Amino acid sequence: MKLQLLIGIIVLSLEFANAQQLYVGANYHPHDDKNAEKIKRDIELMKEAGFTVVRMGHLAWDSYEPAERKFDFAWFDQVMDEMNKAGIKVILDIAIRPAPLWLHHKYPSMNITDANGNVLYPNHRYMVDVGDPMYQQYALRYTDMLTKRYARHPALLAFGIDNESGDGPISYSKTVKERYIAWLKKKYTTVDSLNKAWATQRWSRRIGLFEEIGLPVSGTVNGAPERMLDFRRFISDEVNQLLFKVIDKVNTNAPNAFVNTNAWYYSPLKYFDYSSIAYSGKMTREGCGFYPGLSLTTNWGVTDALFGMARIQFESTNPFWCTEFTTMTAVPNSIRKSAYATLMYGNQMVCGWTWQSMHGGEEQYLEGMLDWDGVPNRKYEEYKKIAAEFKKIERYFPYKLKAEVGLAFSFPSQIASSSFPEQHDQQLQACFNLFHYRNMDARVVEISKSALDYKLLFVPGVAVMDKTTAGKIRDFVKNGGTVVMTANSAIVDETGQVFASTHPGHLSDVFGIRVGGFEETEALNEISGKSFKGKKVEVAYKGKEITTESTRIDVIESKGVEVLATITSLDKDYPVITANKYGKGRAIYVGLPAKGEILNPLLDDLISELSLRKGPAVPSGVMARQIDKDHFLYLNVSGEPKEIRQQGRTHSVLFNKEYSGNFMLAPYEPEFIETGN
Numbered sequence: 001m002k003l004q005l006l007i008g009i010i011v012l013s014l015e016f017a018n019a020q021q022l023y024v025g026a027n028y029h030p031h032d033d034k035n036a037e038k039i040k041r042d043i044e045l046m047k048e049a050g051f052t053v054v055r056m057g058h059l060a061w062d063s064y065e066p067a068e069r070k071f072d073f074a075w076f077d078q079v080m081d082e083m084n085k086a087g088i089k090v091i092l093d094i095a096i097r098p099a100p101l102w103l104h105h106k107y108p109s110m111n112i113t114d115a116n117g118n119v120l121y122p123n124h125r126y127m128v129d130v131g132d133p134m135y136q137q138y139a140l141r142y143t144d145m146l147t148k149r150y151a152r153h154p155a156l157l158a159f160g161i162d163n164e165s166g167d168g169p170i171s172y173s174k175t176v177k178e179r180y181i182a183w184l185k186k187k188y189t190t191v192d193s194l195n196k197a198w199a200t201q202r203w204s205r206r207i208g209l210f211e212e213i214g215l216p217v218s219g220t221v222n223g224a225p226e227r228m229l230d231f232r233r234f235i236s237d238e239v240n241q242l243l244f245k246v247i248d249k250v251n252t253n254a255p256n257a258f259v260n261t262n263a264w265y266y267s268p269l270k271y272f273d274y275s276s277i278a279y280s281g282k283m284t285r286e287g288c289g290f291y292p293g294l295s296l297t298t299n300w301g302v303t304d305a306l307f308g309m310a311r312i313q314f315e316s317t318n319p320f321w322c323t324e325f326t327t328m329t330a331v332p333n334s335i336r337k338s339a340y341a342t343l344m345y346g347n348q349m350v351c352g353w354t355w356q357s358m359h360g361g362e363e364q365y366l367e368g369m370l371d372w373d374g375v376p377n378r379k380y381e382e383y384k385k386i387a388a389e390f391k392k393i394e395r396y397f398p399y400k401l402k403a404e405v406g407l408a409f410s411f412p413s414q415i416a417s418s419s420f421p422e423q424h425d426q427q428l429q430a431c432f433n434l435f436h437y438r439n440m441d442a443r444v445v446e447i448s449k450s451a452l453d454y455k456l457l458f459v460p461g462v463a464v465m466d467k468t469t470a471g472k473i474r475d476f477v478k479n480g481g482t483v484v485m486t487a488n489s490a491i492v493d494e495t496g497q498v499f500a501s502t503h504p505g506h507l508s509d510v511f512g513i514r515v516g517g518f519e520e521t522e523a524l525n526e527i528s529g530k531s532f533k534g535k536k537v538e539v540a541y542k543g544k545e546i547t548t549e550s551t552r553i554d555v556i557e558s559k560g561v562e563v564l565a566t567i568t569s570l571d572k573d574y575p576v577i578t579a580n581k582y583g584k585g586r587a588i589y590v591g592l593p594a595k596g597e598i599l600n601p602l603l604d605d606l607i608s609e610l611s612l613r614k615g616p617a618v619p620s621g622v623m624a625r626q627i628d629k630d631h632f633l634y635l636n637v638s639g640e641p642k643e644i645r646q647q648g649r650t651h652s653v654l655f656n657k658e659y660s661g662n663f664m665l666a667p668y669e670p671e672f673i674e675t676g677n
Helices: 002-017 036-048 074-085 101-106 133-150 174-188 191-198 225-253 300-313 334-343 378-396 411-419 424-436 467-478 521-527 596-609
Strands: 023-027 053-056 089-094 156-163 258-262 287-290 320-325 347-352 405-408 443-445 456-459 482-486 513-520 536-541 544-549 552-558 562-567 574-582 585-590 622-628 631-636 642-644 649-652 657-660 663-665 670-674
Touching: 023 320, 023 378, 036 074, 053 347, 074 089, 089 133, 101 133, 133 156, 133 225, 156 225, 174 191, 174 225, 191 225, 225 258, 225 411, 258 320, 287 300, 300 320, 300 334, 300 424, 300 443, 320 334, 334 347, 334 378, 334 622, 334 631, 334 670, 347 378, 378 670, 405 424, 411 424, 424 596, 456 467, 467 482, 467 574, 467 585, 482 596, 513 521, 513 574, 521 536, 521 552, 536 574, 536 596, 544 596, 552 574, 562 596, 585 596
Parallel strands: 023 053, 023 347, 053 089, 089 156, 156 258, 258 287, 287 320, 320 347, 405 443, 405 456, 456 482, 482 585
Antiparallel strands: 513 552, 536 544, 536 562, 562 574, 574 585, 622 631, 631 670, 642 663, 649 657, 649 670
């Protein structure tokens, strides 16, 4: 028996070690009816489609524990066994949210209390206070039971850690307040330190005792920015602490299993700082739901969804998993188009949401690969085609990004920028788009956690500038790096208070400028030299006139640095892009929020000056990556045929045909070629 167990562990370890392939499959919900015969038919259809993975268990805690300590795993054992017989691997989600109603009933302190003080009945998913100690105790107990039972099951590929952890309302209960006060005591130690950090002399809000502290949201009224920033840090810490506890439990019970999550941390409801997880190395497969919309002919949805992947992956070099992927009424071939697009960003998995159209609940009209009566539809056939095609090319994937550019993300800056016309993540995406449309790799980075091993660093609207982050930017430039910082950056210190020193805070000498403040463009256009109206401005950059819009412009005082661009449409000329030599590198400041029309010409120059690695030379409307020395992946995302320039003879690995010289790429079609160089 011991020998058999040892052999099983060795085989399982080898499977995990060699699990470098492209996975195609579906999210599957056998708990809906637990019908054994139907489950067998479903698995037969999955196998026929060439599926290699399913994701199960999410949002289904009470299907395994219908009442306290009354576990029911027998039905699911059979599902796992059938998946194993079919050669289909399983991502088993640990469904710690939503919590079962019996647990809410036993410990009402875990219920959500809204900002008006109303205790909310958990009518919807994610309505749980994740910081509640009793909730966490039961969530970890459930994690322990589930992971011990399936850790060595041969069908297991990974455990999923929660689902969409940033989604769901924040609770403002009495117990949350008590935990928040304890968190503040630990952070500040003394009331005097807290008062200083929160500027409580303003509006007579001075605190005499920690017990006087209230939550910073009351009804529809939000408190001061410093208080809001600390409260959101507190909420973020509680989410991360729970996730780390679950991960550690999995690693103890199932050390050979991959760890994955559907990491929608940037949900506007409970946006938290996922970078702590991403940089820990404990999430061995970052993941997300890929929802680009339903269109085939438009591309902004795909671009947005790819940005979602980048902001979850950060600098991890592990393969990425799209553990949810669109179905619904997506236009034919649009799912396939999206699937190929994700390969260029390191994706290894396309797992459709969902297998079958739902019969009940909030998503009962969300259509899957099978209709309500279990009959496969056109989306099943499209996923089947993706699986067959991916099988032909999988040995060359997943693609590993070769980024020479970092794009700075900052959780506190996202919270602090809520009062700005452009939030931090909007500016971050504008920078991401610069490289996406050039078919160039770039990494989203958290500066304080990153080695910054890049030639170029964008700092887009990083409003909160702490000393550690500023020091790393300073050293990056001093040692030869080039940094581009945009408006709304380095405005406030780590407490959320505006710098009383020269702006950009901690870095004015590095950039060689003084940012005195900002002007409102619409107001200043009343005296526009070109009779502009609204937010319109004209920028002169190296003899080019660029028209853009911005709510505000920074007032920049140059201290002898080079002025690269000037706003020429207002009452006078305003420096708007400056460059300063600092140490061996250069610090460039842009006094407008990140936008393509302003940054594109600057980036074109920097690509040349810094000898940045360019993407493959392709026509506009084609995504492309050089996967390795001899292989190229192309995707026509336009409705027109595109000519791909190649020298000599090439071979299509995807369609098994030969090309001589240039070839045509049909609308919305992929191609994967081998050059034989």
